Each structure stands twice: as C-alpha cells, then as structure tokens.
Amino acid sequence: MEKAIIAIAAALAVGLPALATAYAQAKIGSAGAGTVAEKPETAGTMIILEAIPETMVILGFVVAIMLILQFA
Amino acid sequence: MIRSMMRLAVWGTASSKKAIIETLHDLGALHLDQPASVPRHFTAEADELRMLRGKLLGMLEILGWDEWEALSEEAISKTRTTLTLPLDEIVGEIDRNLDQFRERLSGFAKRKESLRDVLERIRNAHDTVRYFLPFIKEAEKEGKGLSFWWVDRKDVSKYVREIREALREDRTRETGFSHMSHTFRDERLLICVSVSEEELPVIEGIFQNNGAIRWRPPRECGDQDMSAALECIEEKLESLPAEIRSIDTELSETSVEWGPKLASLFILVDEELEEKLIAQRSDSAEEYFLLEGWIPADTLENATRTLKERFGASVFLYWRYPSTDEWHEVPTALSNPPTTRPYQLFISLLRPPSYNTFDPTSMVALFFPFFAGCMVGDAGYGSLFLALSLWIQRKGHSQTARDVGKILFGVSLWSILWGIAFGEFFGDIAQRLFNVHPLWVERSHAVLPVMVFSVSLGAAHVLLGLFVGFIRGVREKNNHLRNEKCGNILVLLALFALLAGTKGTFARVLFPAGGAMLFLGVVLLVAGGGIGGVIEGLGSVGNILSYVRIAAIGLSSAILAMVASKFVDILGVSVFGIFIALSIHVLNFVLALAGSGLHSARLHYVEFMGKFYEGNGRDYVPFSRRRRTTIWKKQS
Secondary structure: OHHHHHHHHHHHHHHHHHHHHHHHHHHHHHHHHHHHHHOHHHHHHHHHHHHOOHHHHHHHHHHHHHHHHHHO | OEOOEEEEEEEEEHHHHHHHHHHHHHHOOOEEOOOOOOOOOOOHHHHHHHHHHHHHHHHHHHHOOOOHHHOOHHHHHHHHHHOOOOHHHHHHHHHHHHHHHHHHHHHHHHHHHHHHHHHHHHHHHHHHHHHHHHHHHHHHHOOOEEEEEEEOHHHHHHHHHHHHHHHHHOOOOOOOOEEEEEEOOOOOEEEEEEEOOOOHHHHHHHHHHOOOEEEOOOHHHOOOOHHHHHHHHHHHHHHHHHHHHHHHHHHHHHHHHHHHHHHHHHHHHHHHHHHHHHHHHOEEOOOEEEEEEEEEHHHHHHHHHHHHHHHHHHEEEEEEOOOHHHOOOOEEOEOOOOOOHHHHHHHHOOOOOOOOOOOOHHHHHHHHHHHHHHHHOOHHHHHHHHHHHHHHHHHOOOHHHHHHHHHHHHHHHHHHHHHHHHOOEOOEHHHHHHOOOOOOOOOOOOHHHHHHHHHHHHHHHHHHHHHHHHHHHHHOOOHHHHHHHHHHHHHHHHHHHHHHHOOOOOHHHHHHHHHHHHHHHHHHHHHHHHHHHHHHHHHHHHHHHHOHHHHHHHHHHHHHHHHHHHHHHHHOOOHHHHHHHHHHHHHHHHHHHHHHHHHHHHHHHHHHHHHOOOOOOEEOOOOOOOOOHHHHHHHO
16 A cells, blocks of 8 residues: 555656646747747757756656655 | 957959959858948849849749759859850840740640649549449430439439429420439539430420539530540540650759759859849949958968969958957857767757857767767667668768768767666667676666766766856956856855765765855855856756756666567567567667757756857858858748
C-alpha cells in the first residue's frame, strides 16, 4: 500500500508538470510558428521560448526520482 | 571568433565610378554603410532592370526551373561573355527576345491548362455514362433515341408515370419506352430514357417542362450518337494524357536548355541593378564620388592593393579602426576554423553578437556534441548517427546540410564514447550477447550518480557562462555587468561550499567560507543588478538544475531500448517479436536524434549563452556577387 502511494506520488510529480508543460508549449508553439513564418530570423528566440516550460517537467522528474529513491 | 573590422572610405573620380564599383563587387568584402538619410532613387533605368529581372524570374517559374544550387560559375561567366555590349544598351534587345520567348512559354502553359480542363470534363463524362453502357448499346441496337436528364430522386416515379401517360395517348405507333437511372454519390440522379426517335421530342418536353436538366456528352465529343460519343470519350481519355505528357516533355527540355541561361541572365541583371543602386546612393559630386563601409581587417590589404593597381591615382583610399563609440554600428563577421565552423549554425539562428564581444561558436562546438552524446549514450545508436552523418556530408546539396552532417558526426563520436562508458549497445544487447560491462555505470540502475554528474556538468557550464559574462563586463568597462556576474559566481560557489560543508572533513573550513562568499556575492548582485540581480542569481540555480535533463533523457532512452529487447524475451525470436523490437528501436533512434539535439541546443541558448550573449550586432552583408538562391528569391 505504501509503495503504491509512493508510486502515485511520483507519477503525479511528473504527470502534472508534464500537462502544464504540454499546455504552455502548445500555446507558445502555435504563436512561435506564426512568428517564424513572418520573421524567419526569430527562429532561435522561438526555440528558446518553446524550450523554457520544459524545466517544469524536468524538475518534476527529479522530484519523482527523489521520492522513489528515498522512500520506495 | 569575431573578425576585426576596419572603416574604409573609397573616393574615386566620376569617370571611373562604374569600374570601381564593379571591382568592389568582385572583391565582395566591403559592407557598404550608406547614411540612412540618403533616399533610395528610382530611375527609369533601374526600373527597367527590375522589370527585366521580374520577367526572368517569372519565366523560370513557368519553366519550373529551380536548380539554383547547381548553377555553375562557368554558366554565369559564359552568359557574361556573350553580352559583349554594355548591359544597359542591350536591355531593350533582351527584353524583346524575352517577350517572344515568354509568349511561347505562356502558350505552352495555357495549352496544358486547357487540356487538363478538357481531360477533367471527359473523365467526369466517362464516370457518368459508364453505368449506362449496356442500356445504350441495347437501345441503339433497336434503333431507339436516347436522352439523359438530371432529376430529383423523389420525382423519378412521377416522370415515368407522365411519360407512360403521354405515350398511351398516341396508340398509332410502337413506342418501346424503357429507362434506367443511377444515383451518384452526391445524391444526384441521372435518368436515361430510350424511346423511338419520333416520340423523343414528347419525352424531352416533359422533362423540360418539369425543370429537369439535360445531360450531354462534353462538346469535344458532342453532336453524334451516344455510342460514338462514348467511343470518342474513351479515345480522348487515352490521347489527352499523352498530349499533356508531350507538353511536359517539351517544357522540361526547354527548362533544361534555357533554365541555366535565363538564371545566369537573371543573376547578371540583378548584379547590374545592385551596382546601379550603389552608384546612385553614393555620395557624389560632379567630379568625384565617395563610398564608405566596413571591411574585415584580414581582407583590407588585398582590397586596397587591387584598387590601387587597377585605378592608380583615380582612387583615394582611407581606412581606420572603429572608435569605441562606433562599435554598435560595426557589422559582425564571424570567422572560425573548419572544425568549429559548422557550429556557427547555432549562432546564425540568433541575431549576431555585438562587435567586439564574444563569439560562443567554439564553446558550442566543444559542449554541444558532448551533451548530446551523453543524452544518447548508446554505441549502437551512435554508430547509426555516424553512418547518417557521413551520408549527409556526402550527399548534402547545401552547405547547411553538410554543416548539419558535421555536427552530427561530433554527436555520433560522443554517443559511442558515452555508450562505452554506460555499456549500452542498442540497450542491453551487448551485455546479453557478449557480457560487455559498462566502463563507468549502468544508467538504468545508477540513476542518482548520473543525475549528480549531469548537475555537476551544468554547474561547470553555467559558471563558465557567468565567467564569460564577467570578462565581457571588464572589457566593456560595464560595472553593473561585471558586479552582477561576479556576484552570481560567488553565490553559486558559496552554495556549493555550504552544500559540501554539511558533510565531510572540511565542514569547519567550508561552512564559514561559504557564508562569507554568499554575503559578498549577494552584495555584488544587488550592486550590479538590484533586486533583478538577486532574482538572476536564483535563476542560475534553476539553470544548473535544468541540466538534469541530460540524465533524464538518457535514462528514458536507455529504458526504451531495453524495453525493445524485452519484447524479444516475451515474444521469442519470432518475426513478430523482432518486428516490435525493431519498431521500438526506430522510435528510440528518432527520439534520440531529435531530443538530444534540441535539448542540448536549449541548454546552450538558455542556460549557457543567457549568461553573457546579447544579440545586438548587425549582420555583415558584403557587397558581393550573390550566388545563393535564397537571397535572390527574397529580394525578387
């Protein structure tokens, strides 16, 4: 039972930031595609903007690993 | 590195203006820098050239010619030598010839378009009547007349009833009325009626009076009986595509023959136009003119010698280094050795760095393949990357493609090395088959050490970025930048010292030293960037943690590769098992290729370059003979 709760906690730690990242990247991606179509020289900036929300899920992953290694 | 630039001013006599501009065009090194206040002139001559250029491009589009990359210098030179008269004198002649040629091409294009329309109609007609073929043949055998009508589906029985009633009134003749109908996908219904020729007008009258629409064969096959029309339709279905193919062949042959010639002419006209515009924009008086711009210091000697040798006393040259106040105006030209040059691609996606700042290409060349290789960390995938990179380098048509191939080569080497360190070859295949053990750790089991290693890499990388930022602050004598970066470095070092001070034998020394550094660092951060500086300092910690993605992506790739092997365990060495395993490996390969590149690029753009890079520079655009289609197309 305890292990199951830890597994759920780890899954939530990755899953919720993943949803948030997906939402943010979808919004940024669609806006970015339009911007790059208009101004190709903004491609680099758009890659940066698109990549910024990924930090959430990466940190979520770290938390999940910590949970598993610490308690499981 | 950023090339050192010089300000070059070229004074010349008005009589040699055209020749001097042509020489500068040939040299292709001077970034002309005309004052913004100089208006752009539109002379009739320039407009004629623009018109000619537009016509040439239009004809190339009609021809479907797009082999700009393959256009050789020889073809351009050959066209140049055929134009013996000055270009402005023969513009009219070229223009007239082009008009005739364009008419011929337009004729081809129109004919092809019209044949396509006819073919479309013939196909539709064939689709429509093929259902009625047996009925038509039967009716014609019996010598009856035929008539086709589009009607509403629900009205069919009404029409049939009316026709029967009308024919019943005329009992003097044998009518032999019969009909057939077919409903098409769009719910339209086509009814075909057959009746004796004498009664046909009566029936057609009934349809017309009720608002039905008559269907006829296309006019290309009209005015003949239905059987002959069908034969004609089938004949056209065979002959029209052949005619279209023949026009395509003719256009293709014309394109092969004339495409390079027209493209060369386009380039020459484009160059002539550019020279004219430069001549018009130059600061001119009656007897002299002045052109000014920026030239890389390493090409200055060649440029000045060439100009002096060709024009002697007709040209006066003056050059100097840019002053500090002018740094923001100087265009940025990057120059890197061939091994690191492909990595300029990453910098080209951003605005160029300001002149006299730092070109991060060499650092990107060092760290990008290292990080990407660490994420892939599989000798098997690395070998595939290696093969792919060699193929791209050999087959790549454009310079960008070849650069990508070279970058991939670096990534592949590091992937193989990291694969040996992690003992991975398409997952755990090498371990299973040859009992190969990792040189360092197995990623899928030792998660924490790899994560700690990734974060350590991040700390070193971010500190390096901050150090470059600090050096920039010192060079630019920017106290705010210098204090902020120095404070940031101290805060990070203090955090590491405090972290190390919580454990180990040096705790007593590290803890107070860390506290002191933290205090000094925060003071410098506030002095350098105020509250924003403190936030920046906290952001650096987040930046370092962001490098844990190297471990995270590597771990997911390693586990996915192992899952592929597990399928063979579960399903056995069967076709299905191997198919599933291969599919997962292909998926993993694509994810590794895209993921490692994107994430490694992001680590450089956001975490590393964010610490010192400011893309405030101006692109170096020398006045040169253009040979790249993208530039031509953009300006056309």
